[in-house]
Amino acid sequence: xxxxxxxxLNVFLYxxxxxxxxxxxxxxxxxxxxSINKILANFAAKQIEDAEVNLxxxxxxxxxxxxxxxxxxIGIPEQAYKFxxxxxxxxxIIISFAEHxxxxxxxxxxxxxxxxxxEKIVWFNKPMFLLATSDGARxxxxxxxxxxxxxxxxxxxxxxxxxFPNFNQNFDNKLGIMDENLKIEFNSFxxxxxxxx
Ligand SMILES: Cc1cc2nc3c(=O)[nH]c(=O)nc-3n(C[C@H](O)[C@H](O)[C@H](O)COP(=O)(O)O)c2cc1C
Numbered sequence: 001x002x003x004x005x006x007x008x009l010n011v012f013l014y015x016x017x018x019x020x021x022x023x024x025x026x027x028x029x030x031x032x033x034x035s036i037n038k039i040l041a042n043f044a045a046k047q048i049e050d051a052e053v054n055l056x057x058x059x060x061x062x063x064x065x066x067x068x069x070x071x072x073x074i075g076i077p078e079q080a081y082k083f084x085x086x087x088x089x090x091x092x093i094i095i096s097f098a099e100h101x102x103x104x105x106x107x108x109x110x111x112x113x114x115x116x117x118x119e120k121i122v123w124f125n126k127p128m129f130l131l132a133t134s135d136g137a138r139x140x141x142x143x144x145x146x147x148x149x150x151x152x153x154x155x156x157x158x159x160x161x162x163x164f165p166n167f168n169q170n171f172d173n174k175l176g177i178m179d180e181n182l183k184i185e186f187n188s189f190x191x192x193x194x195x196x197x
Contacts, residue, residue, distance in 0.1 A: 037140075047190045129190075
């Protein structure tokens with residue numbers, strides 16, 4: 001290829017960068033408009049170098065509550081295929097889980113159930129980073145454990161997981177992670193995830 005001017009060199013470098021950039025799909029496993037888990041998932045994705053972030057909102061994938069009868073009568077809703085397409089286009093997936101009554105939010109569980117009906121390989125065995133946060137000291141670690149056990153099952157890759165405690169105290173929208181030790185720990189998980197991307 002002949003590079004005849006600075007402009008075409010810039011275009012060439014831009015295209016080259018796009019081809020090497022990793023695509024990260026990130027979402028908070030919550031339908032709350034002010035979801036702290038969505039903020040955390042986005043923040044984590046933005047820490048990955050040379051990555052393009054696609055932040056999903058679960059409200060864009062709202063479907064009827066899963067039932068075998070609905071599936072038999074009407075089929076799988078289009079949003080489930082849309083969600084799967086987003087996952088399949090990613091090089092890596094970041095999810096931050098909100099905890100409701102010690103488990104998944106209904107919004108996430110419904111999407112999980114529907115996409116598991118599209119095909120058995122739900123997360124495509126892609127590199128994943130699982131997080132969870134709440135405004136309490138336990139950092140939604142119960143749901144994180146449930147999610148990690150389930151999503152790791154049968155997969156070949158180790159999935160890093162990190163529970164972020166006391167979100168409102170430890171995170172600032174402009175400054176990011178406020179606690180130094182937490183920041184160091186968080187960054188080590190980002191590094192582990194980047195290495196499997
Ligand atoms: C119905 C409901 C159940 C909840 N159950 C838990 C719980 O079991 N454990 C917990 O740490 N927080 C619980 N919370 C508090 C959530 O962690 C808190 O609302 C958090 O902001 C949810 O994350 P999000 O902002 O990303 O939706 C619950 C909140 C609601 C509305």
